[in-house]
Amino acid sequence: MNTEARNDEFQVRSEPLQALTPAQVLRVYSGRPGCMCGCRGNYYCQNDGDDSRGEKKSSAMVTKVLRTLQAQDVVFAGERDLDGRAYVFADVGARHYVAYLVAGVEVAR
Numbered sequence: 614m615n616t617e618a619r620n621d622e623f624q625v626r627s628e629p630l631q632a633l634t635p636a637q638v639l640r641v642y643s644g645r646p647g648c649m650c651g652c653r654g655n656y657y658c659q660n661d662g663d664d665s666r667g668e669k670k671s672s673a674m675v676t677k678v679l680r681t682l683q684a685q686d687v688v689f690a691g692e693r694d695l696d697g698r699a700y701v702f703a704d705v706g707a708r709h710y711v712a713y714l715v716a717g718v719e720v721a722r
């Protein structure tokens with residue numbers, strides 16, 4: 614897949630991690646390491662979000678995971694998922710936390 618071409622499909626807005634708001638987060642993941650299919654954790658979307666992938670609806674969890682990521686010294690950003698969405702990832706204690714951002718938003722490097 615040519616990610617460069619995908620990136621050109623929409624205007625990308627770079628935000629510093631600390632400036633991201635919950636409204637800019639499409640869905641989040643919280644779970645134990647090893648597998649991210651959902652068997653070791655959960656995906657959450659906004660209360661009014663698209664749960665067609667089996668996400669639980671919880672705007673509170675979306676906010677909690679975003680704030681957890683923003684509190685870390687080291688997060689991984691700059692990568693995109695298969696849909697071309699930017700995401701932010703960190704290991705915190707014994708859990709993986711991931712925030713997948715809405716289209717057109719990425720974390721400034």
Ligand SMILES: [Zn+2]
Nearest residue numbers: 648650651652
């Ligand atoms: Zn699994």
